[in-house]
Amino acid sequence: MPSWRPYRLPEPGPVSSLLTRVKSKMSIFAHRKARGMLDGEYGSVFKGRSLDFDDLRAYLPGDEVRDIDWKASARHGSPLIKRYVAVRRQTVLLVTDTGRNMAASSLGGEPKTDVAVMALGVVGYLAHRHGDVVGLVCGDETSSRSLPAKAGEAHLERLLREVNDSTALTSPRSSIGEQLSYVARNFGQRMLLFVVADELVPDAGMERLLRRLRAQHEVLWLTVRDAQLAGAQTAALTADRFDVADAGLLPGRLSASDAVIRAYTAAQEQRDAARESVLRRLGIAHVQAGSSHDVMPAVFTLLERHRRGK
Amino acid sequence: MELIFWWMIPAALLLGAGTYWLARIRERGRQTTLRPVAHGNRLTELPEYQAAVRRHRRWLTVAAVAGGVLMAAAVVAAARPAERNTVSPEQRNRDIILCLDASGSMNSADAAVVEVFARLAQGFDGERIGLTVFDSSAVQVFPLTDDYDFVQEQLQAAKKAFDGAPGSAGFLDGTWNGAGSSLIGDGLASCVQGFPATDGGGPAGGGGSQERSRSVVLATDNFVSGEPIFTLPEAAALAKKKVVRVYALNPGDFDYGTDPDQPGAELRAAAEGTGGAYYPLDSPDAVAEIIRKVQSTEATAFTAAPQAVVSDRAEIPLGIALVSGLVLAGATWRLRS
Numbered sequence: 001m002p003s004w005r006p007y008r009l010p011e012p013g014p015v016s017s018l019l020t021r022v023k024s025k026m027s028i029f030a031h032r033k034a035r036g037m038l039d040g041e042y043g044s045v046f047k048g049r050s051l052d053f054d055d056l057r058a059y060l061p062g063d064e065v066r067d068i069d070w071k072a073s074a075r076h077g078s079p080l081i082k083r084y085v086a087v088r089r090q091t092v093l094l095v096t097d098t099g100r101n102m103a104a105s106s107l108g109g110e111p112k113t114d115v116a117v118m119a120l121g122v123v124g125y126l127a128h129r130h131g132d133v134v135g136l137v138c139g140d141e142t143s144s145r146s147l148p149a150k151a152g153e154a155h156l157e158r159l160l161r162e163v164n165d166s167t168a169l170t171s172p173r174s175s176i177g178e179q180l181s182y183v184a185r186n187f188g189q190r191m192l193l194f195v196v197a198d199e200l201v202p203d204a205g206m207e208r209l210l211r212r213l214r215a216q217h218e219v220l221w222l223t224v225r226d227a228q229l230a231g232a233q234t235a236a237l238t239a240d241r242f243d244v245a246d247a248g249l250l251p252g253r254l255s256a257s258d259a260v261i262r263a264y265t266a267a268q269e270q271r272d273a274a275r276e277s278v279l280r281r282l283g284i285a286h287v288q289a290g291s292s293h294d295v296m297p298a299v300f301t302l303l304e305r306h307r308r309g310k
Numbered sequence: 311m312e313l314i315f316w317w318m319i320p321a322a323l324l325l326g327a328g329t330y331w332l333a334r335i336r337e338r339g340r341q342t343t344l345r346p347v348a349h350g351n352r353l354t355e356l357p358e359y360q361a362a363v364r365r366h367r368r369w370l371t372v373a374a375v376a377g378g379v380l381m382a383a384a385v386v387a388a389a390r391p392a393e394r395n396t397v398s399p400e401q402r403n404r405d406i407i408l409c410l411d412a413s414g415s416m417n418s419a420d421a422a423v424v425e426v427f428a429r430l431a432q433g434f435d436g437e438r439i440g441l442t443v444f445d446s447s448a449v450q451v452f453p454l455t456d457d458y459d460f461v462q463e464q465l466q467a468a469k470k471a472f473d474g475a476p477g478s479a480g481f482l483d484g485t486w487n488g489a490g491s492s493l494i495g496d497g498l499a500s501c502v503q504g505f506p507a508t509d510g511g512g513p514a515g516g517g518g519s520q521e522r523s524r525s526v527v528l529a530t531d532n533f534v535s536g537e538p539i540f541t542l543p544e545a546a547a548l549a550k551k552k553v554v555r556v557y558a559l560n561p562g563d564f565d566y567g568t569d570p571d572q573p574g575a576e577l578r579a580a581a582e583g584t585g586g587a588y589y590p591l592d593s594p595d596a597v598a599e600i601i602r603k604v605q606s607t608e609a610t611a612f613t614a615a616p617q618a619v620v621s622d623r624a625e626i627p628l629g630i631a632l633v634s635g636l637v638l639a640g641a642t643w644r645l646r647s
Contacts, residue, residue, distance in 0.1 A: 100348070101348035101349070102348075103346060104346040104347050104348035105345050105346060105347050105348075109345075112348070169346055174348070198348060198349070199349065226347065226348055226349055227345070227347045227348075229347060229349075229350065229352065229353040230353060230359075239344075239345065240344055241344055241345045241346070241347045241350075242344045242345075242346060242347070242350075243346075243347060243348075243349075243350025243351070243354075244346045244347065244348050244350075245348070245349075245350060245351065246350075248350060248354070249344075250347065250350050250353065250354070251366070253366075253645075254359065254362045254363055254366055255353060255359065255362075257358075257362055259358040259361075259362075260353075260356065260358045260359050260362055262358075263356045263357070263358040263359070264352075264353060264356060264358075264359075267352065267356065268352075271352075
């Protein structure tokens with residue numbers, strides 16, 4: 001199976017809606033950036049490479065410099081990349097939260113699930129195109145469940161649908177720690193974990209758990225930004241909202257005062273910095289996305305960071 | 311205090327309950343249109359936010375209380391709180407002529423009578439009062455009037471004259487023009503003539519549309535010297551014909567025995583014959599008590615039906631409503647800003 005193929009526009013027909021959405025988004029992104037760049041980035045995620053040389057292809061931005069076949073490039077006149085036959089299919093495990101929190105608003109205003117599904121879809125589709133198998137662990141505070149890693153677009157669609165359909169305001173509370181410890185308990189083989197969660201504030205227990213997972217797996221982390229609860233005056237911010245945790249009303253007028261905005265912004269920066277520093281310390285590549293428009297650049301940055309981080 | 315539209319209150323309560331119910335339903339509907347957000351506690355746990363909530367809640371409480379009071383006061387005002395008073399006509403539609411014997415022996419009793427009436431006149435409202443003094447001839451000091459300032463002034467002057475204050479002697483001028491002195495019958499007849507004519511006849515006062523009770527307060531010792539034109543019984547008969555009750559005050563009841571010709575007994579017969587009463591007077595201090603008795607006798611004697619007067623007393627609830635409305639406006643302004 002070739003590891004690289006140009007993006008195609010989403011084909012109409014039996015392909016279900018969620019993956020279609022993901023692919024159209026990727027297509028738009030791919031037009032803006034150089035085509036194939038994402039594939040190059042994704043291909044560099046795994047350290048492991050077989051020694052079975054496959055063929056050469058043109059260098060694409062994002063490819064590892066050490067993969068360049070300098071002799072061939074010199075003969076050819078432009079940089080060429082050595083390609084190897086993958087030894088084994090990698091397993092990508094999508095880990096996400098389908099609790100109540102994810103049904104709440106994201107920074108951009110859409111439900112956080114939509115952003116999460118987009119991010120999971122992009123990475124899942126990249127993996128699919130790379131020939132990897134994709135599994136899913138999702139759940140909430142009360143339970144976690146997994147869908148086995150398989151190949152194919154239909155399977156990927158099923159995973160996305162599972163995430164999309166099981167997230168609602170009536171779901172139990174969120175706790176990404178539950179899903180992470182489920183992964184730690186139940187998966188023995190080495191995998192690529194792609195974690196999508198909302199704004200986590202890691203505590204000591206969470207840090208231990210992440211260190212444990214990091215020792216076994218490659219971990220990529222995408223944070224879906226929560227809706228801002230106090231900030232500069234906009235119509236969206238002064239509107240009344242309610243908290244999904246206890247259905248408590250949050251009158252927008254109350255969070256409009258300067259003192260509240262200052263305090264909230266300071267606390268927000270502190271939380272972001274704490275999350276950033278913990279993940280950095282653990283060597284987990286991390287990006288944030290506020291809306292589904294941010295997902296493509298975010299995933300690109302994430303893969304880039306992960307490659308650099310190695 | 312009573313409520314004329316008392317059904318306003320249950321109606322308002324029903325309306326209030328209905329509105330509350332509707333508001334609850336709409337509020338529940340609104341919940342679905344609100345934006346759900348996660349990690350609300352990251353905002354609500356901020357001390358600054360909690361202070362803002364407390365402030366907001368305080369003003370909300372003020373607004374709610376003011377609004378509730380405003381509603382309640384408005385409903386009470388709409389229910390027309392009213393005061394129902396029974397006004398007895400004889401208390402208001404009353405004509406009194408003070409008929410005072412100005413002979414020297416009567417001075418202290420006369421002074422007591424005018425003093426009491428000077429005091430009573432302060433509380434009059436609609437009553438008319440007149441003053442006639444007589445000795446051998448009668449002088450109308452002032453006719454029936456409801457100009458109480460004038461009445462007051464004249465009664466004070468009369469009191470001074472009866473007390474023998476210097477410079478007041480002229481007050482009694484003209485009471486000695488007749489033959490003899492203390493012509494009681496003539497004096498009473500003059501007093502009775504002081505009431506306006508009753509054209510229609512009968513107990514209902516002809517001239518005015520309103521029936522007015524008529525009474526004469528006659529202070530005399532009934533010691534006649536001379537030849538009156540009217541004897542006392544004749545004058546009493548005239549009074550009876552004109553539906554005037556005579557209340558006689560006698561400071562010198564020195565009757566011997568029970569002979570009806572005795573002056574005291576004669577006066578009693580005359581007074582009681584008109585439906586009035588007779589009071590022997592031991593000392594001038596008793597006058598006030600007797601006048602009070604006369605007033606109450608009058609009240610029971612006069613048979614006109616008491617009139618109920620209903621007056622709206624909306625000023626208290628409306629005042630409360632105004633104040634709470636202002637408070638509500640202030641609180642709303644605070645909540646909006």
